Amino acid sequence: MNSFKRKRILVTGGAGFVGSHLCRRLLDDGQDVLCVDNLYTGNKDNIVDLLDHPYFEFLRHDVTLPLFVEVDQIYNLACPASPVHYQAAPIQTTKTSIMGALNMLGLARRTNSRIFQASTSEVYGDPHIHPQHEGYWGNVNPIGLRSCYDEGKRCAETLFFDYQRELDVDIKVGRIFNTYGPNMHPDDGRVVSNFIIQALLNKPITIYGDGQQTRSFCYVSDLVEAFVRFMETPKGFTGPVNLGNPGEFTIKQLAEMVIELTGSSSELSFKPLPSDDPTQRCPDISLASRELGWQPEIQLREGLQKTISYFDQLLAEGRYKMD
Numbered sequence: 001m002n003s004f005k006r007k008r009i010l011v012t013g014g015a016g017f018v019g020s021h022l023c024r025r026l027l028d029d030g031q032d033v034l035c036v037d038n039l040y041t042g043n044k045d046n047i048v049d050l051l052d053h054p055y056f057e058f059l060r061h062d063v064t065l066p067l068f069v070e071v072d073q074i075y076n077l078a079c080p081a082s083p084v085h086y087q088a089a090p091i092q093t094t095k096t097s098i099m100g101a102l103n104m105l106g107l108a109r110r111t112n113s114r115i116f117q118a119s120t121s122e123v124y125g126d127p128h129i130h131p132q133h134e135g136y137w138g139n140v141n142p143i144g145l146r147s148c149y150d151e152g153k154r155c156a157e158t159l160f161f162d163y164q165r166e167l168d169v170d171i172k173v174g175r176i177f178n179t180y181g182p183n184m185h186p187d188d189g190r191v192v193s194n195f196i197i198q199a200l201l202n203k204p205i206t207i208y209g210d211g212q213q214t215r216s217f218c219y220v221s222d223l224v225e226a227f228v229r230f231m232e233t234p235k236g237f238t239g240p241v242n243l244g245n246p247g248e249f250t251i252k253q254l255a256e257m258v259i260e261l262t263g264s265s266s267e268l269s270f271k272p273l274p275s276d277d278p279t280q281r282c283p284d285i286s287l288a289s290r291e292l293g294w295q296p297e298i299q300l301r302e303g304l305q306k307t308i309s310y311f312d313q314l315l316a317e318g319r320y321k322m323d
């Protein structure tokens, strides 16, 4: 006999880049998905194909306000993730992280739901150790331009662990490293989307600094797989767990790969490095490999090809125009 029971799953930030992939994955798994988003950086285009799905609902709502719904699980992703967007409204970013966490934790407590928090590698700030493991406490500037995001996410983690210790809420905290893929915002200033758009338009590719700073890049389907596996781990396994791809590339290598894959005539253009930009960021994912039996499978070249096709289509359909 089939004992599968459809779960009612809330995804906050579900109309954003990662959230839209997560909603799709959960529906594919047969779950009943409630996507909550205020569409600050999210876009209905990311979920338009889901709106007619019988087990998908979209609710326009701001997580800084309380939400009363009946659910079995919560994935709390609501928060602008790109510096351009979170720095445009820094107070709202801190409110979203902290009040959003409080409201969702309150909901998890009332409904006795398991709750996943989309935290970030930014909690490590400009790290002194490489690669970063979960025991590292970080090196974060509390008053800089990135602090609304970094400190907001750090405080959200604090709230998650205090709800667990004090109120026995069933929490899972994932620290996400750079992720890329279709549905990324074309103008969010993140390196992968920037480079792809510039290359597709044969414009100069802007590199901040000398391009020797390294980043790791995780393809979105790998990340979503980790979320779902983490959610299924036993109660008490809380994390934090690093989720990302440990393969390190310099920014210059990324630019060169994008130029090659798009067949672009773009040249590299070097600009000064913004303040608080980390020089190296790489996850230690041994905990995720051990506890979730997970590791990323999509190679950068393959993921870039899929992402390039997405942006190519966006430009071809006139859904994005560069200023």
Ligand SMILES: NC(=O)c1ccc[n+]([C@@H]2O[C@H](COP(=O)([O-])OP(=O)(O)OC[C@H]3O[C@@H](n4cnc5c(N)ncnc54)[C@H](O)[C@@H]3O)[C@@H](O)[C@H]2O)c1
Pocket: 012, 013, 014, 015, 016, 017, 018, 019, 036, 037, 038, 039, 040, 041, 042, 043, 061, 062, 063, 064, 076, 077, 078, 079, 080, 081, 082, 096, 100, 118, 119, 120, 121, 175, 176, 177, 178, 179, 180, 185
């Ligand atoms: N993409 C990455 O590389 C990355 C890295 C680390 C952490 N994360 C985290 O993962 C989550 C998703 O990131 P993303 O890349 O999909 O970003 P995104 O900006 O595409 O998605 C965030 C979504 O949250 C929504 N949102 C923002 N404020 C809200 C509010 N107050 N109420 C309701 N909805 C709100 C936005 O409209 C958007 O749809 C974020 O919490 C982010 O901090 C992402």
